[in-house]
Amino acid sequence: MAKIIAVTGKGGTGKTATTSLLIRQLTKGDKVVLAVDADPDTNLPETLGCDTSKTIGDIKEYMHDERDNLPPDVNKESILEGKLYEILEEMPGYDLLVMGRPEGSGCYCYVNNLLRGIMNKLVTNYDVLIIDAEAGLEHFSRKIFRNVDDLVVVTDGSRRGLRTAERIRELVSELETDVSNIYVIANKVTDANRERISSTAEELGLELIGMIPVDEMIVERDLAGEPLFDLPDDSVAVQEVERIAQKLGL
Numbered sequence: 413m414a415k416i417i418a419v420t421g422k423g424g425t426g427k428t429a430t431t432s433l434l435i436r437q438l439t440k441g442d443k444v445v446l447a448v449d450a451d452p453d454t455n456l457p458e459t460l461g462c463d464t465s466k467t468i469g470d471i472k473e474y475m476h477d478e479r480d481n482l483p484p485d486v487n488k489e490s491i492l493e494g495k496l497y498e499i500l501e502e503m504p505g506y507d508l509l510v511m512g513r514p515e516g517s518g519c520y521c522y523v524n525n526l527l528r529g530i531m532n533k534l535v536t537n538y539d540v541l542i543i544d545a546e547a548g549l550e551h552f553s554r555k556i557f558r559n560v561d562d563l564v565v566v567t568d569g570s571r572r573g574l575r576t577a578e579r580i581r582e583l584v585s586e587l588e589t590d591v592s593n594i595y596v597i598a599n600k601v602t603d604a605n606r607e608r609i610s611s612t613a614e615e616l617g618l619e620l621i622g623m624i625p626v627d628e629m630i631v632e633r634d635l636a637g638e639p640l641f642d643l644p645d646d647s648v649a650v651q652e653v654e655r656i657a658q659k660l661g662l
């Protein structure tokens with residue numbers, strides 16, 4: 413069974429940057445990795461340097477629209493499965509799937525039910541599934557992913573950010589998804605706020621598994637519109653993510 417890690421956090425905290433650096437780290441090992449961009453903003457492919465435009469959202473739309481036009485004797489599940497494999501991007505060291513746009517109006521229960529079955533089957537091909545999840549965790553509520561081993565909440569170092577992490581922890585107990593562990597990563601940490609972050613996290617009972625410093629290399633790449641995936645090994649963010657990956661048993 414694949415280990416499932418979901419990375420979440422408020423927009424702008426560095427959730428996507430952190431996810432892509434965790435994927436970068438995973439490609440250094442010999443695990444078979446599936447990365448899923450489940451954030452409708454869809455920034456992960458760009459951050460990874462992957463030029464993809466095909467999404468699960470498009471397939472869902474197709475199945476939703478064509479459901480009544482498909483001959484009754486065709487197996488809808490195999491059509492959906494075939495389409496899913498068509499959009500599965502094979503990257504060096506990992507595969508990538510993009511969830512894409514949110515559903516249109518109408519009921520998607522039928523498509524989602526099919527999709528859930530196929531995803532559960534697909535996941536068995538991998539050692540690790542890493543999901544860039546949206547802050548509100550809607551996909552989890554829709555139970556596409558039933559069990560998550562590690563939910564990693566990325567936050568900035570502010571007290572408010574850490575409080576958001578606390579709220580996400582509360583939200584998780586209301587989801588119909590089983591989450592085994594909840595961890596917090598503080599991102600864009602500076603020497604000035606490092607101590608304060610760890611004491612606040614402790615005070616709030618949050619399990620802080622890493623503090624990623626503000627990294628000038630990330631800032632430069634962001635300005636130049638370059639991916640973070642190929643950051644050099646001496647990037648301070650890369651080094652901290654390496655330690656975090658170890659703590660996550662990756």
Ligand SMILES: Nc1ncnc2c1ncn2[C@@H]1O[C@H](COP(=O)(O)OP(=O)(O)OP(=O)(O)O)[C@@H](O)[C@H]1O
Pocket residue numbers: 421422423424425426427428429430451453455599600601624625626627628630631634649
């Ligand atoms: N450790 C870091 N040091 C410097 N800049 C960083 C760091 N982490 C992220 N950033 C920058 O912060 C910005 C937000 O990061 P990112 O896009 O990963 O956030 P996000 O939480 O995924 O937001 P969204 O959901 O809106 O994409 C980007 O410009 C990114 O380059």
